[in-house]
Amino acid sequence: MRSPCSQLLTPLSAAVWNFPSANEHHLPLEVGETVHILQAPCLWIPVVAAPQGIFPASLIHLKGAVVERRGAEESVVPAEMPMVQEITTTLREWAAIWKQLYVTGQMERYCKVKQMMYELMEQRSQLLSGTLPKDELLQLKKEVTSKIDYGNKILALDLVVRDEDENILDPDRTSIISLFQAHRRAAQTVTQRIQEETSQPGCSTRLAASPSHSLYLCVRNFVCNIGEEAQLFMALYDPGEQRMISESYVIHWASTGVPRDIELLNNLRAVFTDLGSKDLKRERLFLVCQIIRVGRMDLRETLSRKLSTGLRRPFGISVMDITDITKGKCESDEDKQHFIPVHLAAAENDFLHNMIRKAVEGKDINHKGQGFWVSLKMLWGDLNQVRKDHPHLVDRSTVVARKLGFPEVIMPGDVRNDIYLTLVQGEFDKGNKKTQKNVEVTVCVCDEAGSVVQNVIYQGAGDKPTSEYRSVVYYQQRHQRWMETVKIAVPIEDVHKTHLRFTFRHRSSTKDKSEKIFSMAFVKLMRPDGTTLRDGEHDLILYKGDSRKLEDAGSYLGLPSTRSPSEPRILSGSSFRMGGSVSGLAVSARDSFQISTLVCSTKLTQNVNLLGLLKWRAKPNVLEGNLGRLAGPGNGPDTSEGENAGTLTAVSSLQFLQDTLDALFSIMMENADTDVYDTLIFDALVFIVGLVADRKFQHFNAVLEAYIRQHFSATLAYKKLIGVLTQYVEQASRGEPCEPLLRTFKALEYIFKFIVRSRHLFRSSAESGSLSVRISSLSRTICSRLQPRCLTLPLRSRSLSVWGAVGAHCRPHTSTCPTECRDLLLRMAVPVLQDLIERGEEEDACVELLSTILEVLYMAQKVSPRCSAGPCSLCWLHLGNTSGSPHPAALCQSHYVACMAAILSQMDADHYHSYIQAFPSRPELMDFLMETFILFKDLIGKTVYPSDWMVMNMVQNREFLRAINQFATTLTEKFLSSSSFELQLWNNYFHLAVAFLTQDSLQLENFSQAKRTAILAKYGDMRAKIGAAIRDMWYNLGHHKIEFIPGMVGPILEMTLVPELELRKSTIPIFFDMMLCEYQLTASFSRFEDEILRKLDSEVEGGRGDEQYKQLFESILLSCCRAHPELSRPGESFVALVTGLLERLLDYRAVMNDENKTYSMSCTVNLLNFYKEIDRQAMYIRYLYKLKDLHISYENYTEGAYTLLLHARLLKWSDEANTAPMQGLHSPSLHTQRQLKEALYNQIVNYFDQGKMWEEAIHICKELAEQYESEIFDYEMLSEILQREAKFYEKILKVLRPSPDYFAVGYYGQGFPTFLRNKVFIYRGKEYERREDFEMRLLSPFPNAEKLQTTSPPGPDITQSPGQYIQCFTVQPVEEPRIRLRDRSIPEQITNFYKANHVQKFSYSRPFKKGPKDPDNEFAVSNMWIERTTFVTAYPLPGILRWFAVTSTTTTVISPLENAIETMMKTNEKILSEINRHQNDPSLPINPLSMLLNGIVDPAVMGGFAKYETAFFQEPYLEEHPEDQGNIERLKDLIAWQVLPVTPAGVRIHGQKVTEDLRPFHERMEQCFVQLRAKVESQYGVREMISFEDRRSGRPRSVTWGPDWERLSHARDRRVQRGRHHLIPTPWSHSFPGAPCISLPAPFRCPQFPRPVFCTKPHLCVHSAIHHGGPVQWEDTERTPTCSPGTAVT
Secondary structure, three states, X not given: OOOOOOOOOOOEEXXXXXXXXXXXXXXXXXXXXXXXXXXXXXXXXXXXXXXXXXXXHHHEEEEOEEEEEEXXXXXXXXXXXXXXXXXXXXHHHHHHHHHHHHHOOOHHHHHHHHHHHHHHHHXXXXXXXXXXXXXXXXXXXXXXXXXXXXXXXXXXXXXXXXXXXXXEOOOOOOOHHHXXXXXXXXXXXXXXXXXXXXXXXXXXXXXXXXXXXXXXXXXXXXEOOOOOEEEEEEEEEEOOOOEEOEOOEEEEEOOOOOEOOHHHOOOEEEEEEEEOHHHHOOOOXXXXXXXXXXXXXXXXXXXXXXXOOOEEEEEEEEEEEOHXXXXXXXXXXXXXXXXXXXXXXXXXXXXXXXXXXXXXXXXXXXXXXXXXXXXXXXXXXXXXXXXXXXXXXXXXXXXXXXXXXXXXXXXXXXXXXXXXXXXXXXXXXXXXXXXXXXXXXXXXXXXXXOOEOOOOEEOOEOXXXXXXXXXXXXOOOOEEXXXXXXXXXOOHHHHHHEEEEEEEEEOOOEOOOOOOEEEXXXXXXXXXXXXXXXXXXXXXXXXXXXXXXXXXXXXXXXXXXXXXXXXXXXXXXXXXXXXXXXXXXXXXXXXXXXXXXXXXXXXOOOOHHHHHHHOOOOOHHHHHHHHHHHOOOOOOOOOOOOOOXXXXXXXXXXXXXXXXXXXXXXXXXXXXOOOOOHHHHHHHHHHXXXXXXXXXXXXXXXXXXXXXXXXXXXXXXXXXXXXXXXXXXXXXXXXXXOHHHHHHHHOHHHHHHHHHHHHHHOOOHHHOOHHHHHHHHHHHHHHHXXXXXXXXXXXXXXXXXXXXXXXXXXXXXXXXXXXXHHHHHHHXXXXXXHHHHHHOOOHHHHHHHHHHHHHHHHXXXXXXXXXXXXXXXXXXXXXXXXXXXXXXXXXXXXXXXXXXXXXXXXXXXXXXXXXXXXXXXXXXXXXXXXXXXXXXXXXXXXXXXXXXXXXXXXXHHHHHHHHHHHXXXXXXXXXXXXXXXXXXXXXXXXXXXXXXXXXXXXXXXXXXXXXHHHHHHHOOOHHHHHHHHHHHHHHHOHHHHHHHOXXXXXXXXXXXXXXXXXXXXXXXXXXXXXXXXHHHHHOOOHHHHHHHXXXXXXXXXXXXXXXXXXXXXXXXXXXXXXXXXXXXXXXXXXXXXXXXXXXXXXXXXXXXXXXXXXXXXXXXXXXHHHHHHOOOHHXXXXXXXXXXXXXXXXXXXXXHHHHHHHHHHOOOOOOOEOOOOOOHHHOOOOOEHHHHHHHHHHHHHHHHHHOOOHXXXXXXXXXXXXXXXXXXXXXXXXXXXXXXXXXXXXXXXXXXXOOOOEEEEEEEOOOOOOOOOOEEEEEEOOXXXXXXXXXXXXXXXXXXXXXXXXXXXXXXXXXXXXXXXXXXXXXXXXXXXXXXXXXXXXXXXXXXXXXXXXXXXXXXXXXXXXXXXXXXXXXXXXXXXXXXXXXXXXXXXXXXXXXXXXXXXXXXXXXXXXXXXHHHHHHHHHHHHHHHHHHHOOOOOOHHHHHHHHHHHOOOOOOOOHHHHXXXXXXXXXXXXXXXXXXXXHXXXXXXXXXXXXXXXXXXXXXXXXXXXXXXXXXXXXXXXXXXXXXXXXXXXXXXXXXXXXXXXXXXXXXXXXXXXXXXXXXXXXXXXXXXXXXXXXXXXXXXXXXXXXXXXXXXXXXXXXXXXXXXOOOOOHHHHHHHOOOOOOOOXXXXXXXXXXXXXX
């Protein structure tokens, strides 16, 4: 490795391929990892690092890098542009999350992130190429940053803030206010992007954001059989208004079926622009195409020279509803094609406008494939923006069709001068003709001399200008309705001398010389008062006369052109005399003609007052009146042209905004020496700005801003504006009506913008201080007026815009603003802000003003101490009032926090000192510190910023930390001595500091490596700094420490649990200091111990603490205690106690969140046992209920009941109050121990019932019944509980309860947790659970564990290995002896319960062979030994767990003879059980009994008891094993009883139930049995079975015997040579769990014969009959203690 001072000798290396490690010398690599190369001698490169190794040189890529030093460390940064580095870092961070998305199955997000990563890689390549021009590079950077921000948001990563050039903002070089605003903008942008992604196509957010929209149209094809040339007029149509709302896009179509201009083939594109939000909100909107044929009058006529040609005739129309496209409800894509069918004109006289109206309401037509194929796409923004965003769609060749009217916003410099003329309708008399005329209207623009102005008429967008326009000819119609619109584009300077002339001709189908003008109409474009022709319809007067006269301007210009509805019609034939001569023109009274005009001009106005203002130089004598009418009382945002035509309206003012403002400031500048017009101009300016401020015209804010920034040039206007403003303020201060001032304050922001901009333009050195002096003077005046309470609140609140405008627009020029001016403004602004904040009004304006002030102060790089106090106190005032309760405007509150952080960032130590010293008294300072600590803690806990605002959070933390340390110094200096010590103040400080240290945004270990590295590099680990401060402040307390014990134990513990090594080492000794303080005062530290045990539980459960903390805690505190003799022994005990608790808590937490809660239960039991040992009853009960909840969630109702029973046993049947905290659902209304215990018992009974543990439920019921009967005498409850108890007894006998299986499980290996490691447990299985299912459930939490295939205990190679090994096998429960069940005939449903429950011993038998192997008999039983292992658990099962650890293990060996005896006993018991079952239920299938009996009477080879006779009854065996003589006799007895008394009963039952099909099988069985019985009787004597009909009940019963059953094996006590004795065999059920036995009489015991026997006659003992000669007195079998553990059998 190179030294920290060395230079970078090799380039930075990055892996470009994965390299797996094949041996210990290789360094594994993944794509993208960086390596540090020391040398490259060959194809393999060695690396010295951690980890270290070699790898192939071909797998890395070398690139330049720069070394940045930070202390003793180096930071290697690639020598690439910052954007490329950011993409690289982003891709690495996304890659890790991307893989997790795949693992967790989030495929939709996985695919989206994958696509974005590919796009970023491609864009990174483009950036690295270095071939992009500047504009494309900037656009690419914007796309990259947008994609990164969007991806970070959906992946829950941090928000990145940038400047205008898309560079990441450096918080060290950016003000906090700017950072906050950048965060807010970035968050809004990302949120809008996500809304666009998740909403339907064509997002409404973009509709709302952009004031202008465009519709892109591409005509893919037009198929229609016209036969002549045609003109296609495509426009947007509103069916509600029944008019076109846009210019028409004109396409000239040739007769050959292609565009007339062949260059336009496949390039027929247009964009309809200037669409506003109102247009997109129209109820319905259609794309309409009018098809006009150009040629003959009738297509059916044969072509000839005589025919008239060039006629424009209606052919058809096409309509398409585009409402969903414009509103964004359906997809708009430039590649998707829509078909629009053609509606052909049914007759020659169909008006196209009527056809459109009918088509939009009609149904589908049979178009026969004729129509248009078009593509449509909505584009957002004005034309410039569209061309910028979609250059492939909209270029210079794309036709632009503008809206018929102004857009919603007219930007400065957007010059437009269009007059739209619509030929509406006309009515023409046929005159002397027999049929109606075919009228054609010709429109032209003429000058005063009548000459036609050339090329000023446009049929539509995309068409060349013409000198005249000819209308469509409708065939023989008296009433003509054209609705054809053309655009007149006359130069502005020629408008006043031009007029429109309309001439009318009759057109015939053949050429006719009589096609002369028969009528004429005209209208002037300019009115006599200089205004433009009014918008709307005009009824023109038609004149007739000589055609030459009709075209002579001198003949008609002096005549009236329009007919007013109020005017009487001029009689037909009337003539006008002009200049004393006859004009030769007459009015055509029978004919009429209407047109409609719309002026869209930024230079031509229809308002006379506005015209007078714009041309004020022409008539200066009326200037004062025009200025007065400009802001007249009738004007306002809701005033329209029609309502107030005599005054300047809002719409007119805004349409001519730039010209109006230019005129106002020109008047002001040209009258600089007089103040005659100053007030009028000021009022007019206020009026215009007020219009812009209205919500209706909010889009014009950008226009006004652009004008001030780019077009405003009045350098001396600031003097006039300040003068008038000062005059108004002084007028209001004298008590005069302040209505002008109120209007002024509404527009004050822009007034000051004009002032600042004017002064900025005026750079004369002689006037350098003029603005400051004037603003200071004005500020003093306003300040003096704003102080009195008599001023209305609206005026006070509106005054905020003064300071906001001054600050915002002086911001770039703060160097020109003197300090005293800022101080004055601050002293004025702070009281106003404070008053409004206290009232809770105008919060948005307040915080904006405060932000502006702080931004100005930041840029000035100077903060005066007396000025800092005001804004700082304002922030604390507002946040202190709102932090206690949820604030509705969270953004506003976060803005206040940003302001406060900005103030703190600009305060140095001197500022803090001056601020602290400014408090007049110590109590006020204490109150301030108290409120500040509470406020800081509240803000830290609530995290006012979103979690992904990492930079903002870290900057705020940095400033808070600096402030906390400053205030800590104040605490030490002013509040530490005995006389001045304030406990609560210090307590608040400690809680604040700990809250700061433990906040989520500082826990670096929870962040990714990249984020952690970035935070450490920029801010360091602030936890170490505040931790050191807490430690120092604690040790500064001196003798006051005891006052913080135990209150501060929890916060200090929370601090020490933070996983930062150095912090832990420096703060854990505080615990010893606490112990020492309490010990020195009370000779113990019990309060400290209790508190730390209580807090440690909740902290570790909450996720804090680890093994490292346990070791540090133990080592540090042990060393401290051992160094102090008095605390050595109690300290060591305390440390052992805490570390023991920590170990259990960590085990509990490690498995708490696992899906399998099995091991959570074990850890819970460990914890509750621990708390029980140390007598912490509250914590003990808490974990009892946690364990209960776990059991119930897994339906372990029995274990849940036993768990609750532990709590119930702690309670008394008394009316004492509950002392321990209550848990669960019992707590609200249960106040005494009796109430709680009763409720617990009822719940326990329910759980036992659900777990089928009715015996246990009965015990609880009996205890409850005793209380109800004898203590509280509640017989109603007694009745209920007794009924429940009776139901439980019934369930015991009638409900099937399968006995559970038990499994021994061993966990071997160091890979298991400590509570499992190398331990063996006995598990209680679930009902009907197979061992395979149990093993699968057991192995699921440990997927890497290996299952051992042997049942013997493993050796050290397994137990000490790092792996995980699990051993599992089935064990048998060993029933405990129960005296009360001994020697009784008891139903097996009762006894079976005790065989599998309340057991603590379990056995496992493993067979093995011993001795020489018999070659003739491989399966010989003489050498088959049994190794029996007995396990003893810590607690009986079932209990509070379904498993318990094994505490002891014993192993015994069973000889082959003993094994044979056990086997015979099991077989006999099985036979008796099967016989009993068939006796009780005759419907049972006979197959099991058949197989069992056949195995006895006709055994297979080496089957039955013959093998035992061969192995054990031979003389050689008896000679070798004389000690087995007793067991041999016992085995013979069992064989005899199996064949003689038992088997005949089974054969008899089998004969009764056998079917005819099995009759031969039964007969064979009987033959074999006869032979077998003869053999057994001859060898072992005769036994007889009692009669089964003597049972006293039909219920299966069992008998419990004494322990010394082996005595029955003695022949002299058992055999009877004379007669037959009806005896039942000795018990066998011990080795066959769950098998019922036959019903027998009750046993009797003879004093001389310890074994009870059964006789055919009551009260007759075999022993008495033989030896005593008669019956004797029987002992009480319940009192005879003859049972020993483990020998009770049935």
